[in-house]
Amino acid sequence: MSDTQRAEVLVDESGRDPRSPQDLAGDERTMLTGFLQRQRQTLEAKCAGLTPEQLAQRAVPPSTISLLGLVRHMARVERGWFRQCVEGEDVATLFRGPDNMDGEWDDAVGTRDCVDEAFAAWRAECGSSDRIIAARGLDETFVDHGGCLWNMRSLLGHMVEEYARHLPAAGADRRSPRRVAPVASGP
Numbered sequence: 001m002s003d004t005q006r007a008e009v010l011v012d013e014s015g016r017d018p019r020s021p022q023d024l025a026g027d028e029r030t031m032l033t034g035f036l037q038r039q040r041q042t043l044e045a046k047c048a049g050l051t052p053e054q055l056a057q058r059a060v061p062p063s064t065i066s067l068l069g070l071v072r073h074m075a076r077v078e079r080g081w082f083r084q085c086v087e088g089e090d091v092a093t094l095f096r097g098p099d100n101m102d103g104e105w106d107d108a109v110g111t112r113d114c115v116d117e118a119f120a121a122w123r124a125e126c127g128s129s130d131r132i133i134a135a136r137g138l139d140e141t142f143v144d145h146g147g148c149l150w151n152m153r154s155l156l157g158h159m160v161e162e163y164a165r166h167l168p169a170a171g172a173d174r175r176s177p178r179r180v181a182p183v184a185s186g187p
Contacts, residue, residue: 010045018045029138032156033130039163040126043070046167047119056110065169069108071118076104077162078125081155082132086142094121129159 012018019041023034047055047067055068076094083089095118096103108114138153150158 010042018048028153032138032153032160033133035160036156036163039160039167040074042167043067043074043163047071051110052112052115053110055115056108059169063169064102064105064108065166066105066108068110068115068118069105070166071122072104072108073166074163075118075122075125077159078122078129080145081159082129083125085144085150086132086136086152086155088142094125 010017010019019038020034022038023030026034050067052068055071056066059065059067072095076096079091079094083091084093094104095107100106108118133152133156136152138156139151141149141151142155143149
């Protein structure tokens with residue numbers, strides 16, 4: 001067996017991928033929601049077992065991207081798309097404001113309180129998003145913050161893309177090789 005490991009292989013102590021298996025032959029809804037769930041589980045797995053300081057560490061300075069910032073960002077994104085845009089709820093935007101548009105990144109500090117707040121918000125927003133997704137048809141439409149018409153299908157694809165484009169940068173060079181604790185034991 002080679003000592004070389006690919007950087008993005010996520011395994012737990014037993015050598016298994018902690019994420020749920022992907023249904024690659026399901027119907028469209030099952031596949032889209034499965035891809036989204038897998039991206040969420042990838043974020044959780046990349047964070048598992050890290051200290052608050054490690055979670056807040058900037059991946060590639062001077063970038064402000066960190067795993068903790070990404071958890072905060074994705075909580076804001078999940079809320080913004082699903083609760084604010086799809087459902088039209090009048091709820092505050094998480095982790096940023098008019099005077100701090102990069103708050104989800106800039107204010108991601110390595111304290112237990114910041115980590116706990118971020119993960120609680122992210123998990124709550126993912127739960128809300130899942131309930132909204134389950135209640136809507138893929139062809140149902142809504143208007144985003146900028147006035148563009150979307151359907152749920154395109155939003156699910158966009159959410160997969162949103163996670164996928166941030167995950168490599170946020171987890172860059174965090175550990176080598178990538179051995180992580182099981183998802184259930186995450187922060």
